Amino acid sequence: MKKCKGCGTILQTEFPEKNGYIKDISQEYCQRCFRLIHYDDVVHFKADHLNNNFILDLFHRYEKDLFVVIIDILDIFCLPQDDIMEYFMDYDVVLIINKTDILPENIRDEKLESIFTKQIKKLRKTYPRIKAAIMTNRFENAFNEKLYEVINELKERKIVFAGRTNAGKSTLINKLLHEGRLTTSIYPGTTLDETVIEHDVYTFIDTPGLLDGENYTTYLDLKMNKKLKISKPIRPQIFQFNSRQSYFLEGLLRVDVDPKDQASIIFYVSNDLKIHRSPYEKADQYVRNNVNGFELKAPIEKKETIEIKKKQLFVIKGVGMFKVTGNCRINVHVHRNVAVYGSEVEI
Ligand SMILES: Nc1nc2c(ncn2[C@@H]2O[C@H](COP(=O)(O)OP(=O)(O)O)[C@@H](O)[C@H]2O)c(=O)[nH]1
Numbered sequence: 001m002k003k004c005k006g007c008g009t010i011l012q013t014e015f016p017e018k019n020g021y022i023k024d025i026s027q028e029y030c031q032r033c034f035r036l037i038h039y040d041d042v043v044h045f046k047a048d049h050l051n052n053n054f055i056l057d058l059f060h061r062y063e064k065d066l067f068v069v070i071i072d073i074l075d076i077f078c079l080p081q082d083d084i085m086e087y088f089m090d091y092d093v094v095l096i097i098n099k100t101d102i103l104p105e106n107i108r109d110e111k112l113e114s115i116f117t118k119q120i121k122k123l124r125k126t127y128p129r130i131k132a133a134i135m136t137n138r139f140e141n142a143f144n145e146k147l148y149e150v151i152n153e154l155k156e157r158k159i160v161f162a163g164r165t166n167a168g169k170s171t172l173i174n175k176l177l178h179e180g181r182l183t184t185s186i187y188p189g190t191t192l193d194e195t196v197i198e199h200d201v202y203t204f205i206d207t208p209g210l211l212d213g214e215n216y217t218t219y220l221d222l223k224m225n226k227k228l229k230i231s232k233p234i235r236p237q238i239f240q241f242n243s244r245q246s247y248f249l250e251g252l253l254r255v256d257v258d259p260k261d262q263a264s265i266i267f268y269v270s271n272d273l274k275i276h277r278s279p280y281e282k283a284d285q286y287v288r289n290n291v292n293g294f295e296l297k298a299p300i301e302k303k304e305t306i307e308i309k310k311k312q313l314f315v316i317k318g319v320g321m322f323k324v325t326g327n328c329r330i331n332v333h334v335h336r337n338v339a340v341y342g343s344e345v346e347i
C-alpha cells in the first residue's frame, strides 16, 4: 500500500471525495496535499479514523523510542494545568516549545527564558521521563543543532514527533530535513496518519495531532481558524477603564469588568481579531443584535466570576491570552467546552 508523502494517508484512485485520492497512482502526494501546498486551497474530507485513541495506539507501537513533544508557546502559560503530558507518561520525552516568534516584541528573551524554566521545572516534578526541554529560538538559528545534540546525547535513532494539532510538528521535521517534504498548513488535521522518514542515521516519525476538546479551534470552521491563527508577533491591545465595561472578541469571548478603581485589560490575540468594547449595561443588547453575525451562532456562556487583586494573566485555549491589571472583578464568557486558565506566570 502506497502512502501520501505529505500527510501519511493511504493513496487511492477510486473515491475523489475521500482522503488519499489521486488520479495516477505513480504520484507521491494525494490531491488534497497537492492543492494545499500549491494553492492554499483546503478540502477537508471526513477523517473518521482520526481520534485520540487511534493516535495513542500509534504511539504505543513506538514505546521504546524517543518522543519529541511539540508545544505551542501559548500553551506554556497554562502548561501545569494542561493534560497534554498525560498522553506521554510511559515514554521518554524531549519537549519543544515552539512558535516563540509570535510573542509580542516587548517580552524580552530573559523574561521568556525565566517563564520557560519555571514552567518546565514544575512539569518535571510530575513527569520524570522528560529528558530535556528546548525552546525554539525566536529567530530559529542554532535550533536544529541543539535538537540533534540532545538526540545524540540520548543515543536515540528513532524519534516520534507528537503533540496537539497545529503545534508545528510537520514544519519542525521539514526544518530538520531541510526540505518541504511534509504537508503543513494553518488548518488543524493536516497530517492524517504516521509518516516514517529515514534521514541520515535517524528515523523520524510524523504523527497526526492530538485533539483538544478544550481548544476553540475544535469548534470553529476553517475560515475562523484562519482568522484566529497567530502568525506574526502579537500586537497587544490595551484598554483602560474605571467603570463597568464589557469586551467582546467577535462572539468568541466576552469579559465583563467591574473595577474598584482605575484598571486595564490587555488582549494578546491574532491581530486580525476585532475587539469590541461596550458599557456593561448595553452588553446583552450587543449580543442580541450581533449573534447572527458571530461565527459561533450560539451565545457563549458565563464561565466564572474572578476577583483580581493586582493582576492576572488568562489563557483562552486556541485564541490567545488576556491580562487584567488593577483591583477588579471580572466575568468570563466563552464556549461551554473551552478552557480559560488563570496562568501562574506574569508577562
Ligand atoms: N509563527 C510560527 N508558526 C509556525 C511555527 N512552526 C509552525 N508554524 C505554523 O503552524 C501551522 C501548523 O504547522 P504544522 O507543521 O502543519 O502543524 P502540525 O499539525 O503540528 O503538523 C502552520 O501554519 C505553520 O506554518 C513557528 O515556529 N512559528
Ligand SMILES: [Mg+2]
Pocket (backbone or CB within 6 Å): 169, 170, 171, 183, 184, 190, 191, 207, 208, 209
Ligand atoms: Mg502535521
